[in-house]
Amino acid sequence: MADGLRKGLTSYGDAGFSLFLRKAFIKAMGYSDDALNRPIVGITNTYSDYNPCHGNVPQIIEAVKRGVMLSGAMPMVFPTISIAESFAFPTSMYLRNLMAMDTEEMIRAQPMDAVVVIGGCDKTLPAQIMAAISADLPTVVIPVGPMVVGHHKGEVLGACTDCRRLWAKYRAGEIDDVEIEDVNGRLAPSVGTCMVMGTASTMACITEALGLSLPMSATIPAPHAERFRSAEASGRVAATMARAKGPKPSELLTPASFRNAQVVLQAIGGSTNGLIHLTAIAHRSPHKIDLETFDQLGREVPVLVDLKPSGEHYMEHFHHAGGVPKLMAQLGDLIDLDAKTITGQTLREVVDGAEDVPGQDAIRPRDNPIKSEGAMAVLHGNLAPRGAVIKQSAASPKLLQHTGRAVVFESVEDMTLRVDDPDLDVNADDVLVLRNAGPKGAPGMPEAGYLPIPKKLARGGTKDMVRISDARMSGTAFGTIVLHITPESAVGGPLALVKNGDMIRLDVAKRSIDLLVDEAELEKRRVSLAPAVTPDWARRGYAHLFNETILQADEGCDFDFMRGQGKD
Secondary structure (H helix, E strand, O other), rough: OOOHOOOOOOOOOOOHHHHHHHHHHHHHHHOOOOHHHOOOEEEOOOOOOOOHOOOOOOHHHHHHHHHHHHHHEEEEEEOOOOOOOHHHHOHHHHHHHHHHHHHHHHHHHOOOEEEEEEEOOOOHHHHHHHHHHHHHOOOOEEOOOOOOEEEEOOEEEEHHHHHHHHHHHHHOOOOOOHHHHHHHOOOOOOOOOOOOOOHHHHHHHHHHHHOOOOOOOOOOOOHHHHHHHHHHHHHHHHHHHHHHOOOOHHHHHHHHHHHHHHHHHHHHHOOHHHHHHHHHHHOOOOOOOHHHHHHHHHHHHEEOOOEOOOOEEEEHHHHHHOHHHHHHHHHHHHHOOOEOOOOOOOOHHHHHHOOOOOOOOOOOOOOOOOOOOOEEEEEEEEEEEEEEOOOHHHHHHHHHHEEEEEEOOOOHHHHHHHOOOOOOOOOOOOEEEEOOOOOOOOOOOOOOOOOOHHHHOOOOOOOOOOOOOOEEEEEEOOEEEEEEEOOOOOOHHHHHHHOOOOOEEEEOOOOOOEEEEOOHHHHHHHHOOOOOOOOOOOOHHHHHHHHHHHHOHHHOOOEEEOOOOOOO
């Protein structure tokens, strides 16, 4: 099999000429024959001025290149698109599959024997792992790392859990304009991803649990020197993998490794987004994520990481307590320790090397968890025939069994316009319902599931309400919020049938979410639904591709033709 510069020659009808031309042009960059005859490690560049989460990527790239060259291989940096959560319109999830396609095709199109993918901000790590599985080239994943914590009036701050908490205080009139501006400048004191257990941190921990990144790489703060030493070590591992031509993702990602990832997702109090991304990742392989199995794990796996929004600490505290290796040590027989990693080590060897930190309380032992059950529960019922999810570890216990009157918003725009209307007929016992916010309906399934408490209730002291939608929610958010209702309302799911005043019953212990309307009435409403049509936003380009091929949340919101075996 061809490798190095001879791999994947451009088609000119003459292989010798193709290599001659390739070498002629790359020598214009000043490379010697010695450099060009070595194994090649491709390194993705996901840096952008629009992406502060990836602000340390240039330094990471230099460290990776150093590690690759110290190991005698040739590093080649190439760009892919860059997605930043708070800068991507209409939502970063809309672009995840585009990034996965871009990354996969660039890995396939350019000669490399192994690849290092560098990501962090929410949708970038899953996009890159999806691409790596599909391309099946030896891959090292490097998370950019979390920010360090901020401070305000003696209080430790973490983006973006405290963004939401303090913004809610501002909406309730407890913080004035001057103070909220002060907070705005202190929430994100460094580059990197959110320093709580949001989606970025969740995916970094999942990546480490899958064996696709170096031990401790999920938790090292973005500005720390250790982050760059880890990147150099990642470059060395990538060079070794380039020579050995493995292990490939297909060799590492097994049913055991996917189960490990699900256990870690529950134990860290992870983001609900993590379940969608892990499902999409698994569907790129021969394996699947079964929602019922995931829910059962949630009953067996306690939350051990005491981190916001489920607990109190921040990512740097998790790191200094021993990180993912120490967590897996505490999880014990819940983890399959025979699973392999990119270094050739098993997880057993990784766990044996976990640091023991006297007095730390960020990683709890199994007999003293912060929550006796896992982060998430999967719900079913006549509102969610194919499932919905709730992050029970960040919900209000008193609302986990609740029946209330539906207050319906037709869209994100409708919610934005009406939620703070003083004349809105709503009280604290009601259930806020948002529809047309799913994969097709919004489009892109935005993080709109964290419906704000109506201002008149917030100013009366209401801190939480039951909220349900076919949207997503940031992993940094908290509250009694039912998400990912599937199928979504835009494709005729039952959420489209809910009317103002209907009663909705949530019972997390029974794993149920139901609309208390008889089936005959629901059928009448179903018949009267307008037929689905192609919306104006989806008439051309990527938007058209997205609308025509996007899958539902229970299948990971990938494109139907991008799964492991392609389109059915």
